[in-house]
Amino acid sequence: MAVAAASRPAAWPARIIRSRRTARFLFPLVVLAVWQLAFMFLETAVLPSPGKVLSFMWDEVRMDTLSRHTLYQSFAISLGRLIVGFLIALAIGLVIGLLMGLVRPIEYFLYDVVVVVLAVPSLVWALITGLLFGLGNNAPIVTVIGVGIPFVILNVLEGVKNSPKELFDMSRAFRVPRRRVVRHVLLPSLMPFFFAALRYGFANGWKGLVLAEVFASTNGAGWTIRYWYDAHRAQGVLGYALFFVLFALILERGVFERVSRYVFRWRPQAQLEVVEEAVPEAKLKVATVEAERMAADRGTG
Amino acid sequence: MAKTLDASPDQLQKITHGQETRVAARKKRLRAVKRWGWRIAGYVFFLLLWDVASGTLMSDRLLVPPAGVAREIGEIFQSGDLWMHLSSTLQKIGIGFTLAFFLGTTIGLLTQSRWWEAFFKDWVTSTMTTPGLVYALVVGVIFGFSPIGPIVAIVFASFSYVTVNVAEGIRALPKDLIDMSKAFRVSPGSRLRNVIFPHLAPYLFTGVRYGFSIAWKVTVLTEVFASNKGIGFIMRVEFQLFSMAGLLAWISIFFILMLFLEKGILQFIEQRFFRWRQEVKLA
Known part of the structure; x- marks a missing residue:
């Protein structure tokens, strides 16, 4: 398309319409239009108009709220819990993952259990920790740990398995000191997997955390959206839902893409792009690992 | 190498019916037995852990056995x-x-x-x-x-x-x-x-x-x-x-x-x- 545009300059309106940036900006506008139409023609009593929701959101942004905490406080409380929980998950998962990657029997011993834990829905974590710990900080944090750990373990395990054996052999042959091997061979080869663990563990931990806050907490972002739900304020629920979407987009685009660009700056450019757009790929990776493992088991057993 | 053997049973059969791979097959079986042994041990261990923990660590009404x-x-x-x-x-x-x-x-x-x-x-x-x-x-x-x-x-x-x-x-x-x-x-x-x-x-x-x-x-x-x-x-x-x-x-x-x-x-x-x-x- 770019070539065509360059060789035969189109009239400017056509060029603007065809630009990809326009497409991206167009999408929210189309959503708003459809929403407005649905509001006018569907006549459900509860679907709020876009205007109402946007004005609610504006009030929240200006910290003018009926809820117990302002928007910023709620998200800060949740983010704090998420970070504490995920750091713990990272520490435990890293140790277990390395052990599983290095010692075969430990891998057989734990692998199935880890896969089962990975498949436990976050709702289950939230309900069980809610019953066990009651209201407070504990249930949400333990939920984040439980949801995050299997992601960390499986990705670290995969990273250890994928570390380049021939580079280790070579560095041994050339008598490279151990510390430099760790720094320049092991860590860079673990990095993509570690990063995948970070990204997906964090994203899923967030989803679990929000749920746990609904059932076993009295503050935080999850609790606040539940508050609007219980108050039957549709504009509150939808407004907070949009805040969640925005928060996730900011986290994804603003933080993770930047960090990934920094971490993988040593890679050739072409590969960098693959890493960036491979949102589902790391998840996929875990799945293929699983599938592979099952296939392998069937072959031997 | 093991992966390609595992992945296609057809190939595997062809190879095991060959001459010199009997020993390899037995070794493989032994490895599978070991793997399954550790695996089952894993299940049993965690079930037992759960059973023991309920009643001792927490009341068995909260952590049901x-x-x-x-x-x-x-x-x-x-x-x-x-x-x-x-x-x-x-x-x-x-x-x-x-x-x-x-x-x-x-x-x-x-x-x-x-x-x-x-x-x-x-x-x-x-x-x-x-x-x-x-x-x-x-x-x-x-x-x-x-x-x-x-x-x-x-x-x-x-x-x-x-x-x-x-x-x-x-x-x-x-x-x-x-x-x-x-x-x-x-x-x-x-x-x-x-x-x-x-x-x-x-x-x-x-x-x-x-x-x-x-x-x-x-x-x-x-x-x-x-x-x-x-x-x-x-x-x-x-x-x-x-x-x-x-x-x-x-x-x-x-x-x-x-x-x-x-x-x-x-x-x-x-x-x-x-x-x-x-x-x-x-x-």
Whole structure:
């Protein structure tokens, strides 16, 4: 398309319409239009108009709220819990993952259990920790740990398995000191997997955390959206839902893409792009690992 | 090396029927026995840990021992509530995920054009990152207890996994094969049937596996907040009664069923579908 545009300059309106940036900006506008139409023609009593929701959101942004905490406080409380929980998950998962990657029997011993834990829905974590710990900080944090750990373990395990054996052999042959091997061979080869663990563990931990806050907490972002739900304020629920979407987009685009660009700056450019757009790929990776493992088991057993 | 041996039973058989591989086969069997030994030890260990912990670490009313959960599961099977809740949930998943599949495939096909790709990009990213709770509450507040709610939630939460995989598959279409079939005047129908579809199939399967695992989780979640029957509803009831045994029993029943659908049935279909392949492993 770019070539065509360059060789035969189109009239400017056509060029603007065809630009990809326009497409991206167009999408929210189309959503708003459809929403407005649905509001006018569907006549459900509860679907709020876009205007109402946007004005609610504006009030929240200006910290003018009926809820117990302002928007910023709620998200800060949740983010704090998420970070504490995920750091713990990272520490435990890293140790277990390395052990599983290095010692075969430990891998057989734990692998199935880890896969089962990975498949436990976050709702289950939230309900069980809610019953066990009651209201407070504990249930949400333990939920984040439980949801995050299997992601960390499986990705670290995969990273250890994928570390380049021939580079280790070579560095041994050339008598490279151990510390430099760790720094320049092991860590860079673990990095993509570690990063995948970070990204997906964090994203899923967030989803679990929000749920746990609904059932076993009295503050935080999850609790606040539940508050609007219980108050039957549709504009509150939808407004907070949009805040969640925005928060996730900011986290994804603003933080993770930047960090990934920094971490993988040593890679050739072409590969960098693959890493960036491979949102589902790391998840996929875990799945293929699983599938592979099952296939392998069937072959031997 | 071991991987290629494992991956194709046909090849394996050919090799083991060869002359010098008897010893290797025995070694392999020994390794398999060891692996299974450790695996079973893992299961037993964690079940025992659970059994010991309940009653010593925490009261056995809070951390119900495995036997207690098993008893509760038996009672649920006898009471007959199971089928009512289960069928209601499965119905919603069935309808919702079928819709999500078609929507996801359509959008995935559209993203061949870079313009449409840019158009849908933010939507796809944000539906993947939004917590299920948000869908559940939004749908609950708009549709109330009507069964349309969960279906809408399923469609929105799971279609993007199909979309992303279809888009990925299209991006990786084998250009050379398509060019060749054009050069040899293969009819478009046959090209679709014999080149494009076999290439897309593994991507579709991955999308379905992912989408499905999201779909059932979201269904249960919406039922927790806005429904008067279904597995999610009964889970909330048990939670509100502070009945850990009941909660764990319902969770395990549903959990095992879904794992069976996901890992057993879907994977079985997938393997049947790809039995013409040399390797079981996907791309």
